[in-house]
Amino acid sequence: MSSLIRVWNIPGGVHPPENKKQSLQLPLGEIPLPPVLVIPLNQHLGTPSQAVVQVGDNVLAGQLIGAADGTFSVNTHASTSGTVIAIEECAIPHPSGIAAESIVIQPDGLHAWIEKEECADFRALDRLDLLDKIRAAGIAGLGGAGFPTAVKLAPKSTQIIDTLILNGAECEPYITADDMLMQVRANELIAGTLLLSHILHYPEKLLIGVEDNKPKAIAALKMAIASASVTDPEAKKIQVVSFPTKYPSGGAKQIIQILTGRETPSGHHSADIGVICVNVATAVAAWRAVRYGEPMISRVTTIVGEALQTQRNIDVLFGTPISYVLEQHGFDKNRASRVVMGGPMMGFTLLDLDAPVIKTTNCILAPSKQELPAPPPAQACIRCGMCADVCPASLLPQQLFWYAQAEDFDRLEAHNLFDCIECGACSYVCPSTIPLVQYYRAAKGSIRQNELEKEKADRSRQRFEFRQARIAKEEAEKEAKRLLRQKAAEEAKQKLADKAASLSALPQVSQTVPDVVSAAVAKVSSVQVSTDEQKTKLERMVNAAKVTLEFSQKPLVPNKTNPVISEEQLVKQQVRIKQAELKLAEAEKKLADFIATQPVQNPTDAKPIEAAQATSVTPEIIVAAKTATAEVTATIEDPMAAAIARAKARKKAAAIPDKSDEEKRAEQIKALQSRLQKARERLAQAEAENDPNIEAFRLGITKLEERLNEIQNSIGLQTG
Amino acid sequence: MIDFILQNPILSALLALGGLSAAFGAILGFAAVKYKVEGDPLVERIDALLPQTQCGQCGHPGCKPYAQAIVNGEDINKCPPGGQATINALADLLDVPAPTLDTEHGEYSAVKKVAFIREDECIGCTKCIQACPTDAILGAAKQMHTVIIDECTGCDLCVEPCPVDCIDMVPLPTNIDSWKWALPATNQKPVFHVVANLIATDRRNTSDDKAA
Ligand code: SF4
Numbered sequence: 001m002s003s004l005i006r007v008w009n010i011p012g013g014v015h016p017p018e019n020k021k022q023s024l025q026l027p028l029g030e031i032p033l034p035p036v037l038v039i040p041l042n043q044h045l046g047t048p049s050q051a052v053v054q055v056g057d058n059v060l061a062g063q064l065i066g067a068a069d070g071t072f073s074v075n076t077h078a079s080t081s082g083t084v085i086a087i088e089e090c091a092i093p094h095p096s097g098i099a100a101e102s103i104v105i106q107p108d109g110l111h112a113w114i115e116k117e118e119c120a121d122f123r124a125l126d127r128l129d130l131l132d133k134i135r136a137a138g139i140a141g142l143g144g145a146g147f148p149t150a151v152k153l154a155p156k157s158t159q160i161i162d163t164l165i166l167n168g169a170e171c172e173p174y175i176t177a178d179d180m181l182m183q184v185r186a187n188e189l190i191a192g193t194l195l196l197s198h199i200l201h202y203p204e205k206l207l208i209g210v211e212d213n214k215p216k217a218i219a220a221l222k223m224a225i226a227s228a229s230v231t232d233p234e235a236k237k238i239q240v241v242s243f244p245t246k247y248p249s250g251g252a253k254q255i256i257q258i259l260t261g262r263e264t265p266s267g268h269h270s271a272d273i274g275v276i277c278v279n280v281a282t283a284v285a286a287w288r289a290v291r292y293g294e295p296m297i298s299r300v301t302t303i304v305g306e307a308l309q310t311q312r313n314i315d316v317l318f319g320t321p322i323s324y325v326l327e328q329h330g331f332d333k334n335r336a337s338r339v340v341m342g343g344p345m346m347g348f349t350l351l352d353l354d355a356p357v358i359k360t361t362n363c364i365l366a367p368s369k370q371e372l373p374a375p376p377p378a379q380a381c382i383r384c385g386m387c388a389d390v391c392p393a394s395l396l397p398q399q400l401f402w403y404a405q406a407e408d409f410d411r412l413e414a415h416n417l418f419d420c421i422e423c424g425a426c427s428y429v430c431p432s433t434i435p436l437v438q439y440y441r442a443a444k445g446s447i448r449q450n451e452l453e454k455e456k457a458d459r460s461r462q463r464f465e466f467r468q469a470r471i472a473k474e475e476a477e478k479e480a481k482r483l484l485r486q487k488a489a490e491e492a493k494q495k496l497a498d499k500a501a502s503l504s505a506l507p508q509v510s511q512t513v514p515d516v517v518s519a520a521v522a523k524v525s526s527v528q529v530s531t532d533e534q535k536t537k538l539e540r541m542v543n544a545a546k547v548t549l550e551f552s553q554k555p556l557v558p559n560k561t562n563p564v565i566s567e568e569q570l571v572k573q574q575v576r577i578k579q580a581e582l583k584l585a586e587a588e589k590k591l592a593d594f595i596a597t598q599p600v601q602n603p604t605d606a607k608p609i610e611a612a613q614a615t616s617v618t619p620e621i622i623v624a625a626k627t628a629t630a631e632v633t634a635t636i637e638d639p640m641a642a643a644i645a646r647a648k649a650r651k652k653a654a655a656i657p658d659k660s661d662e663e664k665r666a667e668q669i670k671a672l673q674s675r676l677q678k679a680r681e682r683l684a685q686a687e688a689e690n691d692p693n694i695e696a697f698r699l700g701i702t703k704l705e706e707r708l709n710e711i712q713n714s715i716g717l718q719t720g
Numbered sequence: 721m722i723d724f725i726l727q728n729p730i731l732s733a734l735l736a737l738g739g740l741s742a743a744f745g746a747i748l749g750f751a752a753v754k755y756k757v758e759g760d761p762l763v764e765r766i767d768a769l770l771p772q773t774q775c776g777q778c779g780h781p782g783c784k785p786y787a788q789a790i791v792n793g794e795d796i797n798k799c800p801p802g803g804q805a806t807i808n809a810l811a812d813l814l815d816v817p818a819p820t821l822d823t824e825h826g827e828y829s830a831v832k833k834v835a836f837i838r839e840d841e842c843i844g845c846t847k848c849i850q851a852c853p854t855d856a857i858l859g860a861a862k863q864m865h866t867v868i869i870d871e872c873t874g875c876d877l878c879v880e881p882c883p884v885d886c887i888d889m890v891p892l893p894t895n896i897d898s899w900k901w902a903l904p905a906t907n908q909k910p911v912f913h914v915v916a917n918l919i920a921t922d923r924r925n926t927s928d929d930k931a932a
């Protein structure tokens with residue numbers, strides 16, 4: 001059938017020694033349950049899942065223990081039945097060697113399954129239900145990247161998928177896991193292909209791409225297709241395409257180009273050109289998830305290398321410690337040069353052998369020192385151009401290398417660094433043995449980090465500007481209030497002044513009246529400050545006084561406008577004023593009486609009276625408000641000012657002279673000593689609890705000690 | 721029209737030129753008004769290069785004021801958090817030679833730090849909140865305070881005001897997400913004049929790595 005399909009060529013590529021025979025001698029094996037399973041919550045690309053079990057819980061095989069956190073995440077399941085004995089940071093297979101949150105399960109040896117929900121006919125189900133099943137089963141790409149499969153199988157509506165490619169190329173040396181899987185699970189793979197085809201609305205072409213160095217797998221697949229076609233005519237559509245072996249034809253973009261001739265544009269997904277490419281093992285896992293309701297809890301992994309007695313493929317549970325797997329295969333520590341997860345081209349050295357097998361572990365390579373010696377030291381680039389010849393992405397590796405060394409990130413991006421699939425073909429051929437890929441990985445990491453930092457800086461800028469704006473707004477509000485108060489005060493002042501002016505305009509006979517009136521008003525208003533009872537009393541008095549005042553004021557208007565004032569009128573007014581005088585005298589007397597009955601309050605009352613008489617209350621408030629505002633501004637600008645001051649102080653390289661007297665110093669020392677004591681206690685406690693912030697505590701103590709010394713020294717200097 | 725041009729060639733040429741310059745002048749004038757750039761674009765561009773730690777070590781109350789000061793002719797090497805990379809970028813933008821960092825303002829530290837409040841010692845005085853330039857501290861009066869790590873710029877401004885000294889600057893730990901591959905240890909700066917080791921036969925064990 002392969003003859004029906006044209007096979008295209010990809011640029012570049014290399015032919016490293018295949019080394020695939022070793023692991024294919026024995027049939028697919030299994031190893032006994034390990035004493036403990038360590039299941040990391042992040043075995044895939046994307047957000048780690050969230051633990052949904054607790055320490056001490058009993059779990060069954062296939063039970064959900066970590067729930068996907070968002071769409072771009074994957075469920076995690078218990079690989080066997082047992083007890084959760086810890087949820088903690090454990091070593092995981094990652095090039096950094098950094099530990100990550102994992103669920104540790106002690107198997108009970110029964111391997112009891114949860115109840116599985118089987119489904120005999122997937123075509124009867126809705127596509128979304130099928131995707132939900134695949135998502136629930138925690139399926140991530142088994143080829144190496146660990147891309148969430150349910151996300152991959154749900155292309156955007158604008159992406160019309162006409163080709164589904166099952167990737168069985170497995171081009172990397174040593175690895176035979178997919179080869180073995182295609183041989184022993186060919187039927188399941190065909191069923192899985194039909195399932196994916198159904199989910200993707202039956203793309204025109206269903207292709208299984210296999211390199212021509214796997215004749216057994218190809219034969220098995222063809223047989224499986226023939227037998228499936230008997231019951232399901234759809235299976236006839238599936239074509240097995242074999243193509244010449246060349247590294248790295250198994251890269252997604254590469255196999256798409258080989259089988260369809262289409263190149264995935266830089267920065268695009270394959271779905272944009274109508275192709276979805278799924279690893280063969282992933283398709284089998286998806287099929288099992290739908291057909292048998294089995295979550296993904298194990299995978300086929302190649303265990304290979306001369307440092308092992310047995311080299312073969314095994315079906316291994318996720319979470320099995322790699323050290324246990326190696327032990328089961330007669331690992332000789334002294335012969336091994338290192339242990340690599342993945343193949344010799346794209347894998348990475350494991351820093352901790354207790355790290356577990358995870359969803360992306362396609363191979364564990366334990367080579368002897370002769371097999372994979374430490375790379376010779378790198379030499380200078382001779383610009384031979386061999387790297388550019390072999391690059392499958394048509395990049396210019398030596399240019400990238402140059403720019404990566406110079407950390408010239410703009411140029412790196414301009415030279416499409418992010419199209420590099422890190423296949424290692426360039427490093428492989430480089431006559432100067434320059435670890436090129438490591439430079440690219442470092443540069444990619446730096447660029448990503450810079451982007452994150454840029455994002456963070458932008459956010460900081462926003463927050464800073466927002467804060468400035470907020471402070472400015474608060475200031476403006478305060479200022480407005482202050483102005484309002486000032487205005488009100490001035491108005492009040494004006495009123496009083498007006499009254500005084502109007503009263504003084506009266507004939508000389510009544511000259512004494514304003515004084516008395518204002519005094520009464522002032523006294524009355526000042527006493528208002530005390531209790532309610534007093535207030536009501538005094539309010540009445542004020543009213544009375546006011547009425548009188550107005551009464552005596554009234555004739556004043558015609559007085560001014562009308563220059564002719566008769567004797568009668570004057571006499572009348574004098575009488576009125578006299579009356580007012582009497583009334584006010586009465587009010588005064590009452591007030592005096594009141595004060596006399598409350599002798600204690602006298603002295604306190606006296607002050608407000610003075611203040612009221614001076615009518616300076618409002619200006620005083622204004623002054624107070626002003627100082628308050630100034631204080632607020634000062635506190636806001638304080639830290640920044642302090643920092644600036646610090647910077648300036650550094651510039652002068654002169655410590656701020658401490659002019660406090662001996663007593664103060666002693667006090668300071670005492671306080672510092674007690675603080676130091678406290679800090680030490682805390683450190684001890686932190687050490688006992690293995691607190692992650694021990695360093696901070698230590699730093700705090702040394703800082704305190706320094707300060708203490710400083711002060712003590714300065715005392716010594718002064719006294720000595 | 722043609723007659724006029726033929727009879728007064730000089731005058732018509734002058735008229736044509738005058739008309740053209742008037743027309744273009746009008747277009748340019750219109751464009752200057754219509755596409756006027758708000759704010760000072762250079763300040764914005766310099767500000768975009770500064771690290772936004774807002775620490776004040778440069779002697780200005782924040783990065784933007786320093787950007788403004790640079791436009792007004794201040795030295796570009798006063799920002800310790802940005803380090804040499806920022807200075808280089810600024811020098812690039814302003815087309816001036818890149819000086820080295822003026823260490824009088826502080827030292828560059830490659831390790832990013834964030835503030836950490838020892839929460840059980842905090843007395844809830846809110847002093848640190850007032851100090852934080854990016855509102856990265858959360859708390860209320862008499863309540864325990866805590867730092868939002870993601871928003872903390874590591875500016876150090878909250879440490880000094882704390883009356884009980886319960887704020888420390890701790891190095892930001894690397895986790896799986898922030899980890900990145902290091903450049904190979906053998907990182908040789910690009911050297912073009914190296915003559916030694918330039919031919920393949922200079923290498924020992926040439927056959928070894930091919931056998932791998
Ligand atoms: S590692 Fe990158 S640059 Fe090197 S050959 Fe592969 S794709 Fe090209």
Ligand code: SF4
Pocket residue numbers: 380381382383384385386387388397398401426429430431432433434436
């Ligand atoms: S293969 Fe190596 S030596 Fe040759 S150009 Fe590329 S990086 Fe330089």
Ligand code: SF4
Pocket residue numbers: 770771772773774775776777778779780781782783784786798799800801802
């Ligand atoms: S020293 Fe601090 S405030 Fe000044 S520019 Fe640099 S980060 Fe911004």
Ligand code: SF4
Pocket residue numbers: 837841842843844845846847848849859865881882883884885886887
């Ligand atoms: S300054 Fe210190 S004591 Fe005050 S709220 Fe902040 S951390 Fe707590």
